[in-house]
Amino acid sequence: xxxxxxxxxxxxxxxxxxxxxxxxxxxxxxxxxxxxxxxxxxxxxxxxxxxxxxxxxxxxxxxxxxxxxxxxxxxxxxxxxxxxxxxxxxxxxxxxxxxxxxxxxxxxxxxxxxxxxxxxxxxxxxxxxxxxxxxxxxxxxxxxxxxxxxxxxxxxxxxxxxxxxxxxxxxxxxxxxxxxxxxxxxxxxxxxxxxxxxxxxxxxxxxxxxxxxxxxxxxxxxxxxxxxxxxxxxxxxxxxxxxxxxxxxxxxxxxxxxxxxxxxxxxxxxxxxxxxxxxxxxxxxxxxxxxxxxxxxxxxxxxxxxxxxxxxx
Amino acid sequence: xxxxxxxxxxxxxxxxxxxxxxxxxxxxxxxxxxxxxxxxxxxxxxxxxxxxxxxxxxxxxxxxxxxxxxxxxxxxxxxxxxxxxxxxxxxxxxxxxxxxxxxxxxxxxxxxxxxxxxxxxxxxxxxxxxxxxxxxxxxxxxxxxxxxxxxxxxxxxxxxxxxxxxxxxxxxxxxxxxxxxxxxxxxxxxxxxxxxxxxxxxxxxxxxxxxxxxxxxxxxxxxxxxxxxxxxxxxxxxxxxxxxxxxxxxxxxxxxxxxxxxxxxxxxxxxxxxxxxxxxxxxxxxxxxxxxxxxxxxxxxxxxxxxxxxxxxxxxxxxxxxxxxxxxxxxxxxxxxxxxxxxxxxxxxxxxxxxxxxxxxxxxxxxxxxxxxxxxxxxxxxxxxxxxxxxxxxxxxxxxxxxxxxxxxxxxxxxxxxxxxxxxxxxxxxxxxxxxxxxxxxxxxxxxxxxxxxxxxxxxxxxxxxxxxxxxxxxxxxxxxxxxxxxxxxxxxxxxxxxxxxxxxxxxxxxxxxxxxxxxxxxxxxx
Numbered sequence: 097x098x099x100x101x102x103x104x105x106x107x108x109x110x111x112x113x114x115x116x117x118x119x120x121x122x123x124x125x126x127x128x129x130x131x132x133x134x135x136x137x138x139x140x141x142x143x144x145x146x147x148x149x150x151x152x153x154x155x156x157x158x159x160x161x162x163x164x165x166x167x168x169x170x171x172x173x174x175x176x177x178x179x180x181x182x183x184x185x186x187x188x189x190x191x192x193x194x195x196x197x198x199x200x201x202x203x204x205x206x207x208x209x210x211x212x213x214x215x216x217x218x219x220x221x222x223x224x225x226x227x228x229x230x231x232x233x234x235x236x237x238x239x240x241x242x243x244x245x246x247x248x249x250x251x252x253x254x255x256x257x258x259x260x261x262x263x264x265x266x267x268x269x270x271x272x273x274x275x276x277x278x279x280x281x282x283x284x285x286x287x288x289x290x291x292x293x294x295x296x297x298x299x300x301x302x303x304x305x306x307x308x309x310x311x312x313x314x315x316x317x318x319x320x321x322x323x324x325x326x327x328x329x330x331x332x333x334x335x336x337x338x339x340x341x342x343x344x345x346x347x348x349x350x351x352x353x354x355x356x357x358x359x360x361x362x363x364x365x366x367x368x369x370x371x372x373x374x375x376x377x378x379x380x381x382x383x384x385x386x387x388x389x390x391x392x393x394x395x396x397x398x399x400x401x402x403x404x405x406x407x408x409x
Numbered sequence: 410x411x412x413x414x415x416x417x418x419x420x421x422x423x424x425x426x427x428x429x430x431x432x433x434x435x436x437x438x439x440x441x442x443x444x445x446x447x448x449x450x451x452x453x454x455x456x457x458x459x460x461x462x463x464x465x466x467x468x469x470x471x472x473x474x475x476x477x478x479x480x481x482x483x484x485x486x487x488x489x490x491x492x493x494x495x496x497x498x499x500x501x502x503x504x505x506x507x508x509x510x511x512x513x514x515x516x517x518x519x520x521x522x523x524x525x526x527x528x529x530x531x532x533x534x535x536x537x538x539x540x541x542x543x544x545x546x547x548x549x550x551x552x553x554x555x556x557x558x559x560x561x562x563x564x565x566x567x568x569x570x571x572x573x574x575x576x577x578x579x580x581x582x583x584x585x586x587x588x589x590x591x592x593x594x595x596x597x598x599x600x601x602x603x604x605x606x607x608x609x610x611x612x613x614x615x616x617x618x619x620x621x622x623x624x625x626x627x628x629x630x631x632x633x634x635x636x637x638x639x640x641x642x643x644x645x646x647x648x649x650x651x652x653x654x655x656x657x658x659x660x661x662x663x664x665x666x667x668x669x670x671x672x673x674x675x676x677x678x679x680x681x682x683x684x685x686x687x688x689x690x691x692x693x694x695x696x697x698x699x700x701x702x703x704x705x706x707x708x709x710x711x712x713x714x715x716x717x718x719x720x721x722x723x724x725x726x727x728x729x730x731x732x733x734x735x736x737x738x739x740x741x742x743x744x745x746x747x748x749x750x751x752x753x754x755x756x757x758x759x760x761x762x763x764x765x766x767x768x769x770x771x772x773x774x775x776x777x778x779x780x781x782x783x784x785x786x787x788x789x790x791x792x793x794x795x796x797x798x799x800x801x802x803x804x805x806x807x808x809x810x811x812x813x814x815x816x817x818x819x820x821x822x823x824x825x826x827x828x829x830x831x832x833x834x835x836x837x838x839x840x841x842x843x844x845x846x847x848x849x850x851x852x853x854x855x856x857x858x859x860x861x862x863x864x865x866x867x868x869x870x871x872x873x874x875x876x877x878x879x880x881x882x883x884x885x886x887x888x889x890x891x892x893x894x895x896x897x898x899x900x901x902x903x904x905x906x907x908x909x910x911x912x913x914x915x916x917x918x919x920x921x922x923x924x925x926x927x928x929x930x931x932x933x934x935x936x
Contacts, residue, residue, distance in 0.1 A: 128814035132821060134455060135586070141821060143528065146586040179607035180446040180590055189606050245649065253653050260654040261645060357656070358645045360609035368608050368646070371784065371815055391635070 101394070108390045115386045116168065116379075120161050123375050129153070130177045130373040151177050164379065173380035178372045183380035186365060193263045194361035196273060197353070198346040200281040201288060202339065209289040210335070213296025214323055220301060228293060235290030244283040244356040251279060261358035280357040284350065288342055295338045299331035306330070333400055340396030344389050437638035439918075439929060440660040442651045446644040447611040450600060453528045454588040456570035458839065462664075462927055463642055466613050466628070467508070468574035468594035469500060470552075471518060472566030473629035476625070476923065478745065480566030481630040483576060483622065484513065484595070494557030495540075506618045507577055508599035515544035515731045520581035522565065522573055528585035529571040530849055535564045557879045560847060567848070568629050568926055569841040582594035597621070597635040597930050613640040626922055626931045633930035636920070655680045655712070655913045664927060667786070668729045671911060682911040684732060689840045689925070690910065691741065692721065692791065694903040695862045697832050699823055702777065702804075706769030709900035710754065714766065715760035715802035716795065718906040724790040726908060736907040739852060739893040744844040746886060751894035754893060755904060756843040763802040776807040778832045780819065784812045791905070820861045834861075835905075840925040846876050846885075851901040852892045864901035 131147040148154045152163060167174055173183035216228040252260040258279050264272040303309060304327050312326045351363035362381060369377035441444035445459035452464035473483040482488070488499040505513035517543055526536035540553040554561065565573050580589050592600060598613035605611045621632035643660055645651040652673050658680075666674075666682045674682050694716070702708045715898045722733040736742040754762075777799060781792040792808075795863065799806050816834050824830040842848050850860035854869025869892060876888045896902075920931040 127818065128812070129818035129821075132818045133814055143586050144821065146584070150587060176607070178589060181607060186607070189609075210713050246652055255656055256657065258661055260657045261650050261652075262643075262659065305565070311762045356650055358643075358647065360606060364646070365608060371812070371814060 101398075104390075104394050104397075105196075108387075111390065112383065112386060115383060116165060117161075119379050119382045120164065123378050124157050126158075126370075126373065128373045130375065133372055134177065140271050164376070168379075168383070173383070174376035176369075176374050176377045178369070178374040178377070183376050186377060187362065187380060187384055190360060190362045190365045192265060192362060193359045194347055196263075196266070196349060197277055197280055197350055197359060197361060198343055200274065200277045201284040201346055202343055204226050204281050204285040205288045205292055205342075206339065208285060209292035210328075212289070213293040213335075214300055214328060216293065217296040217300030217304060217324055217327075218319070225297075229297075232290040232293050235286045238287070240283055240287050241351075241352050243286055244353060246279070247279045247283055248356075263357075263359045263361075277354070277359075280353050280359060283356075284346065284353050288346065291342065292335065292338055296331065296335050299334045300327055303327040303331040335392070336399050337396055340392055340399070344392045347385070347388060438641060439637040439639070439662075439932065440641045440643055440661045441929065442642070442643055442645050442655075442660050442664065443927075444664045446608055447605070447642055448607050448616070449588040450592040450611070451583075451588040453525055453571050454573055458570065460578075461570045461572060463611060464572060464927055465576055465926065466593075466598040466640060467592065467596045467600055468572075468576065469505075469596045469633075470566065470572060470574055470629070471522075472562055473604050474566055474568040475627040475630035477627075480562050481624075481627075483566075483630060484518070488562070493523065495554045497550075497554075497561055501548045501550075501554065502620070503621075504620045505595055505650070507595045508593050508616055509577075511577065512547070513575060513595050514547040514578075515550045516547070517578045517581070518550055518575050520578035521575045524576075524581040524583070524585050525571055525573040529567075529573070531560070531564045531567060532573065533573065534847075535561060549875070558878065560877050563847075567845075568924075569839065569848070598632045598640050609644055609680040611642040614638065615641075623931070626928075628922060628924045629928065630925065631897070633928075635930055636933035637929075652913060655915065658915065660917040661918055665910040666913040668726045668732060668911075671729065674713045674913070677920075678916060680913055680915050682913050684909045684911045685923075689741065689907050690837045691736070691840075691843055691907045692725075692787065692835060692837050692905040694791075694795070695820070695834050695836055695901055696864075696902055697862055698864050698901075699828070700826055700830050700832055702772055702775045703832060703900075704771075705735075705770045705772075706900075707766050708772055711763045711766035711770065711772070711802065712799075712804075713754045713897075713900050713903055714757070714759045714763040715804070716798050716903055716905075718756065718793050718904075719799070721791050721905045724794045725787045732909050732911065734884060734907045734909070737897070737904050739843075739904070740846060740849060740889060741840055741844045741898050742907060744840075746844065746846060746889035748890045748893055750885075750890050751897045755897055758798075760802055767803050768867070774805045776805045778826050779806055779808045780816045780831060780834055781808050781810050782813050782816055782835070783810055787837075788835050795833075795835075823857070846873065846889050846892055848875070852896050854895070854901075862901060864896075864899050866895060866899050869895050869899070 131144050131151060131153055134147055135144045152160055171184070176186055179186070212228045215224040219225050235405060248260050251257050259276055262276060264276040266273050309327055310321060312322050326328055347362070350361060351367050353359070354363040356360045365377065366381045369381065431815055443459045443462055445457065447459065447463050449455060449460060450463060450467065452461050452468070469484050471483060471485045472480045475481050484502055484505055486500045486502045488497055490497055501513065501515060501518065507513055518827055522542065526532040538555055538558050540555050542550065542552045544550055552561065567573065575595060576589070577593055577635040578670035580593060582588050590603060597616055597619045601612040601614055615635045615638050619635065621634050624631040626632055634707070645654060648667055648670065651660065651663050652666060652670050656673065656677050656679055671682050674680060696703050696709060696712065698704060703712065718735045722735070726732045734742060735756065737755035738747045738749065779792055779796060782788040796806050796808055819829060819831050822830045826832060846852055850870055851864070852873060853859045854864060854866030856865035857863055872888055872892050874886055875891070878884050879888060917935050918932055919935050920933050922928045922931055
């Protein structure tokens with residue numbers, strides 16, 4: 097198992113190198129000069145030129161890549177051209193809100209979606225199944241910003257139960273964090289739950305038709321035990337895969353939610369960096385996302401062992 | 410189930426707790442949402458207005474402009490001018506301190522002015538005319554000019570970017586294009602660096618050692634009294650969210666509420682939109698004089714006759730007529746130098762004249778490149794209006810969809826359009842910069858050394874020089890009027906009207922100062 101993990105991690109190295117070259121080229125192909133944006137409207141060309149020199153933007157692209165790649169190898173992702181702060185610090189400041197949002201969303205999603213998927217499979221083609229699948233289609237079709245604004249209007253502006261925007265860090269207390277994340281997480285979870293409920297249903301339907309389920313039923317086991325202990329456990333592998341990949345998607349795809357609810361997370365950092373042509377931040381964030389994806393894929397693979405004995409060993 | 414219940418109970422408890430916490434801290438904290446984000450607190454390294462606004466919280470200036478547009482002493486106790494009109498002796502007030510506790514000295518002020526003089530346009534002019542500047546002792550600044558110049562104190566007291574803020578001499582040793590990383594000022598609020606997250610929040614605390622002047626606050630001048638323990642500049646990129654947050658009482662002030670969101674405040678008691686006439690903006694169509702077809706004066710005139718302001722203003726502000734004004738005055742309407750001289754072609758659309766001028770100018774169908782910016786709503790609307798207007802007049806238009814960052818970079822290019830140059834772009838300028846003939850970029854006529862567009866006129870350069878040296882207000886007004894006529898004749902740009910953005914303000918705040926730059930001293934909570 098250890099050899100497997102090390103092998104997987106080593107395989108990530110060339111992936112990183114490719115991602116690095118790709119993202120560096122892509123970012124530098126974008127039209128637009130960060131020095132001009134930094135200097136402000138009233139700046140003259142000399143001021144802009146001085147800023148370009150300070151940021152090494154006057155050097156050939158290949159030299160700039162060399163400087164960046166060399167530093168990145170030493171885990172130094174450079175300084176933001178926009179705020180002058182180290183990219184690693186900017187990412188570190190933004191990890192907590194995004195991770196917490198993703199985790200809380202995932203918990204809400206699993207709490208909603210897995211039971212719904214199980215019920216839908218158990219009552220396949222019945223009224224409950226149809227209602228649940230209708231919910232799934234609705235959840236999947238509604239854009240997250242529409243749900244977001246609706247939730248804000250009802251639960252924040254009208255009822256005042258939750259804040260309209262912002263994020264309370266964990267150091268203010270877990271409850272404060274959960275309170276600030278409730279609306280954004282629910283908005284995201286409604287979309288995500290739709291997907292997971294469908295996958296759970298499909299996977300459960302397959303498991304419920306297996307011989308071992310029929311045997312369990314013949315042995316006279318209760319419905320709950322059959323559904324949860326026997327069927328759900330073996331239906332778990334595809335569900336876990338979707339949840340794992342979904343988690344990665346959530347971390348990278350929370351841009352809209354972070355904007356609507358003003359959560360200072362990595363998604364917003366990325367979008368802001370792109371509009372400001374903040375090359376080091378864009379590069380750093382994408383490298384970070386790549387690392388996260390590789391790690392999550394690894395964790396998902398490892399978790400199969402919990403559900404499928406054949407994977408062990 | 411039990412777990413779910415207890416989770417819900419905890420969240421509701423958290424909700425109540427945080428409501429209590431925010432009620433307790435709301436009295437001392439002022440939460441503001443500016444149009445942009447705080448990436449630096451060095452107003453010399455950038456001309457960005459959001460940074461300027463934030464800088465006023467934490468820095469102070471030697472002189473500042475009052476509500477009558479006259480410059481008054483601020484950190485300065487006062488000044489004397491020698492009989493020959495060459496030597497200014499400025500004395501500092503007693504008890505001025507920087508946020509790190511060190512006293513503000515004349516040497517700090519001299520170093521700060523020198524740094525500002527390398528970055529700011531007016532500052533450069535001042536230093537070019539200056540023989541020397543020195544600090545003979547801790548409280549005295551002696552500034553000697555080569556020749557008498559009426560703009561010395563107005564320059565040091567200018568209200569908008571770059572504002573001549575005073576910082577410690579060590580900080581002022583930084584190159585002006587290299588932003589100071591740990592900014593220290595001497596203003597009424599001080600930055601809390603450990604709570605500053607670029608792209609999210611910048612936090613300021615009341616500076617207990619700040620000594621406000623005794624005079625009442627008047628625009629940037631007078632006593633700057635801090636009534637809050639803490640000021641938070643919260644960056645909320647989504648405007649709808651910001652308006653909801655204001656209505657829900659989570660923030661106290663929004664710099665600009667878009668016209669289509671004014672209706673959000675109907676029936677709301679907690680906050681209101683206020684149209685701030687003094688914080689007016691103007692939108693302009695900037696014309697590149699280097700590239701065909703607009704290198705031809707006749708074709709520039711044809712452009713002027715092809716457009717009119719109302720459709721642009723309606724596209725941006727809809728029926729909210731109280732929020733805009735048709736105005737072709739180069740120095741803004743309702744200002745000391747406002748005039749309607751030479752504005753007929755700007756305010757009137759006459760397609761026959763435009764077509765005749767195109768023919769006279771020998772327009773050969775060279776396409777006009779429109780870099781249609783879509784990420785700024787007002788710009789997006791303006792480009793959509795401009796294209797059919799130009800085509801109707803007989804111009805061939807080539808439109809490229811792009812974003813502001815690309816245009817902001819491309820506009821610096823003096824190359825032909827095919828090599829990355831440009832023909833036209835929209836931009837906006839604020840009231841304070843435009844109303845002053847010394848800082849208005851369109852009346853410089855400075856050719857290749859000027860602002861984008863590079864309109865060239867020795868006559869305009871001469872007029873500006875005369876204006877700077879002139880002391881008589883009536884003559885100055887005449888000179889300003891001549892500058893306007895020449896500028897419109899040259900078609901440096903096409904003015905597209907003036908707008909008065911609404912600020913969103915929490916109903917329980919009072920004491921806002923009328924000013925083109927938002928200031929937050931004096932503001933207090935009523936309940």
